[in-house]
Amino acid sequence: MLDPRAVQSVSDAKAIVEERGLTHIKVGLFDIDGVMRGKYMSKAKFFSSLDNGFAFCDVVLGWDSKDQLYDNVQYTGWHTGYPDAPVRIIPSSCRSIPFEGDMLLFIAEFDDQAHNICPRGTLQRVIEKASNMGFDVSAAFEYEFFMFNETPDSIREKGFRNLKPITPDFFGYSVIRNSVHASLYHDLLALCQDMDMPIEGLHTETGPGVLEAALTYDNASDAADKAALFKTFVKVWAQRNEMMATFMAKWSGDLPGQSGHIHLSLTHQGGGTSAFFNPDNEYSMSDTQRHFLAGQQRLMPEFLSMISPTVNSFSRMVPGVWAPLDATWGVENRTTALRVIPGGEKSQRIEYRLGAADANPYIALAAALASGLYGIEHQLEPLPQVKGNAYEQQHPQEVALPQTLFEAAARLKTSKVAQEMFGQAFVAHYVATREWEEREYRKHVSDWELSRYFEII
Numbered sequence: 001m002l003d004p005r006a007v008q009s010v011s012d013a014k015a016i017v018e019e020r021g022l023t024h025i026k027v028g029l030f031d032i033d034g035v036m037r038g039k040y041m042s043k044a045k046f047f048s049s050l051d052n053g054f055a056f057c058d059v060v061l062g063w064d065s066k067d068q069l070y071d072n073v074q075y076t077g078w079h080t081g082y083p084d085a086p087v088r089i090i091p092s093s094c095r096s097i098p099f100e101g102d103m104l105l106f107i108a109e110f111d112d113q114a115h116n117i118c119p120r121g122t123l124q125r126v127i128e129k130a131s132n133m134g135f136d137v138s139a140a141f142e143y144e145f146f147m148f149n150e151t152p153d154s155i156r157e158k159g160f161r162n163l164k165p166i167t168p169d170f171f172g173y174s175v176i177r178n179s180v181h182a183s184l185y186h187d188l189l190a191l192c193q194d195m196d197m198p199i200e201g202l203h204t205e206t207g208p209g210v211l212e213a214a215l216t217y218d219n220a221s222d223a224a225d226k227a228a229l230f231k232t233f234v235k236v237w238a239q240r241n242e243m244m245a246t247f248m249a250k251w252s253g254d255l256p257g258q259s260g261h262i263h264l265s266l267t268h269q270g271g272g273t274s275a276f277f278n279p280d281n282e283y284s285m286s287d288t289q290r291h292f293l294a295g296q297q298r299l300m301p302e303f304l305s306m307i308s309p310t311v312n313s314f315s316r317m318v319p320g321v322w323a324p325l326d327a328t329w330g331v332e333n334r335t336t337a338l339r340v341i342p343g344g345e346k347s348q349r350i351e352y353r354l355g356a357a358d359a360n361p362y363i364a365l366a367a368a369l370a371s372g373l374y375g376i377e378h379q380l381e382p383l384p385q386v387k388g389n390a391y392e393q394q395h396p397q398e399v400a401l402p403q404t405l406f407e408a409a410a411r412l413k414t415s416k417v418a419q420e421m422f423g424q425a426f427v428a429h430y431v432a433t434r435e436w437e438e439r440e441y442r443k444h445v446s447d448w449e450l451s452r453y454f455e456i457i
Helices: 010-020 043-052 112-116 119-132 152-157 175-180 182-194 220-240 287-307 361-377 405-413 416-422 424-442 447-453
Strands: 024-030 036-042 054-057 084-089 104-110 135-148 199-204 210-215 244-246 260-268 329-331 338-341 349-352
Touching: 010 043, 010 104, 024 043, 024 119, 036 043, 036 220, 043 054, 043 084, 084 112, 104 112, 104 119, 112 119, 112 424, 119 135, 119 220, 119 361, 119 416, 135 220, 135 361, 175 182, 175 199, 182 199, 182 210, 182 220, 210 220, 220 244, 220 361, 260 287, 260 361, 287 329, 287 338, 287 349, 287 361, 287 405, 287 416, 287 424, 361 416, 405 424, 416 424
Parallel strands: 024 104, 329 338
Antiparallel strands: 024 036, 054 084, 084 104, 135 210, 135 244, 135 260, 199 210, 260 349, 338 349
16 A cells, blocks of 8 residues: 555545545645644545645634634735635645544645745745755754643633643653553554654653653654644644643743744755764854854844744743743753754754744744854854853843743844745734734733732722
């Protein structure tokens, strides 16, 4: 039988559908918040779509994660009537869904004008820029996520309070936990292997019910696909097993936040040698890696809303809980925003540690990569590295990060580099969605406000 991950062309996609005798196929794409939206499609419609594309209501680009319609975007809205937008299926994204028999899943992306604001399309443009500069890009994502013995109904009945994690207390890297719950770990590892989003490392993190998964590195495009699918299908797998998983940046004020770190490296096209590795330089850092690092550092404050995309993202960015507070860098330093990891030809890389688990993988990777490429283009130099605890040191104002989502969106809105790297259409649309997100937050009254102000003020 044809291996789903051997599918590369339209003819391959049709062949595997015929071979499996499928009447319907699952197709999905990712919206601005990284939520997968999709449907089952008949074989005839799927084959036609492979050849000619198909149409998907562009409301997917016009609503937030709660299906509330943006009132401040230009691309789509009531003023356009929410028409269909062209979409193309990616044949090479074919995957089996182990718990749906012979069912196949394909990723799609928006095409034509919608491609300019499509998250996957935006990343593809940045990857193309890297290619034009003579580089291939490798990336890997690491995610922390909390698991609960809850269901979508039970968390609502409890008002999202007093939730029960799958394990109690703090117990990082626990062999006891992963042995007692070995079947859970094995099921998750098998699911990710079967869906070609393999996990390189899986362990408990510090906190009740929190796990960390390091996905195996791949080329940048496939790495982002795998990260987006991982977040989606970990939630699916959990709910199918009477559990829930959350990738919120910080679900509890009493616990550390959840990161979504990105590892990045460049290789020269043709020879495939590392563009980051030079054994004759300090820390084995090539000039290219140094410039790449400098670009990431310089542009992190401007691109922050692409890395920390929700109001909740900024609840994670407080001292002492492993989230960076400034655009700092260090060598093997986990208190800085950028961690240079010295190694050899295959392992010299940069870890973009600012990322939160709630970020859209396509958009976050686009920001981390584009900023580095800009640094190479302009031969930028990083500020002096931070040694020791970055939280306890004073840093230059130029590396200070915005403190709120609204401030971060404003920085992106006025960023000439963002316009250059991502296009005016994407920046305008994305900024409007983040301004909307912050405005929606300001409509609510929190328990903290009631407790603090109701009687006293």
